[in-house]
Amino acid sequence: MSLPTALTAISEESLEALFTAARTANTFTDEPVPVEDLHRIYDLVKMGPTAMNLQSLRVLFICSEEAKQRLVAHMSEGNRAKTLSAPVTAVLAADNDFHEFLTQTFPHFAGAKDSFADETRRVTMARNQAWLAAGYFMLAVRALGYAAGPMAGFKAADMDAEFFGDSTWRSFCVVNIGKPGPDAWRERLPRLSFDQAARIL
Numbered sequence: 001m002s003l004p005t006a007l008t009a010i011s012e013e014s015l016e017a018l019f020t021a022a023r024t025a026n027t028f029t030d031e032p033v034p035v036e037d038l039h040r041i042y043d044l045v046k047m048g049p050t051a052m053n054l055q056s057l058r059v060l061f062i063c064s065e066e067a068k069q070r071l072v073a074h075m076s077e078g079n080r081a082k083t084l085s086a087p088v089t090a091v092l093a094a095d096n097d098f099h100e101f102l103t104q105t106f107p108h109f110a111g112a113k114d115s116f117a118d119e120t121r122r123v124t125m126a127r128n129q130a131w132l133a134a135g136y137f138m139l140a141v142r143a144l145g146y147a148a149g150p151m152a153g154f155k156a157a158d159m160d161a162e163f164f165g166d167s168t169w170r171s172f173c174v175v176n177i178g179k180p181g182p183d184a185w186r187e188r189l190p191r192l193s194f195d196q197a198a199r200i201l
């Protein structure tokens with residue numbers, strides 16, 4: 001793999017697949033998502049930058065029917081049918097003890113782990129950076145030719161009790177993954193313009 005010394009813009013077709021034509025899917029076909037593609041998704045996501053390279057995102061891929069039933073019990077009513085229709089659903093979580101890995105991921109700073117001794121600071125950072133990586137996650141799903149259906153409508157405390165037990169993982173977003181099914185799209189909602197959302201000084 002060569003270093004990106006001569007960066008070039010990706011094609012218009014790729015921009016459409018990632019951003020301008022890509023949509024949030026609300027139904028899915030039963031075409032399976034191979035396990036290799038779940039690895040490919042994570043292996044793209046992990047390369048996205050995070051503060052101090054702290055990589056607090058954790059992912060639970062729900063593939064089996066039995067696990068899917070456990071999952072939907074904690075989804076809000078309006079999110080159940082679409083979640084059942086998706087071949088794979090990812091529970092995105094933040095690891096509140098991400099700092100345990102800093103000797104591996106930020107080895108040149110010996111004090112890295114101790115700098116997160118304060119729990120409030122650590123949990124805030126874990127969540128912020130996991131959300132950042134959640135954006136990479138959505139784009140990685142799209143980049144591999146699938147539609148993503150992110151959902152915040154679920155009971156996080158119940159989801160954590162169901163899947164994460166005594167661990168330090170805490171769910172914050174659930175993402176359906178697969179090929180879009182019939183009537184997958186809602187009406188495209190308006191976006192804010194550059195002038196509304198950006199300034200140039």
Ligand SMILES: Cc1cc2nc3c(=O)[nH]c(=O)nc-3n(C[C@H](O)[C@H](O)[C@H](O)COP(=O)(O)O)c2cc1C
Nearest residue numbers: 022023024025079150151152153154173186188189
């Ligand atoms: C973090 C997040 C949480 C969302 N939660 C829900 C949800 O609980 N239920 C739902 O039907 N859609 C949910 N959405 C979907 C958004 O409404 C949708 O992505 C947005 O309107 C853009 O749609 P588009 O990609 O088709 O333009 C969520 C999206 C995101 C990014």
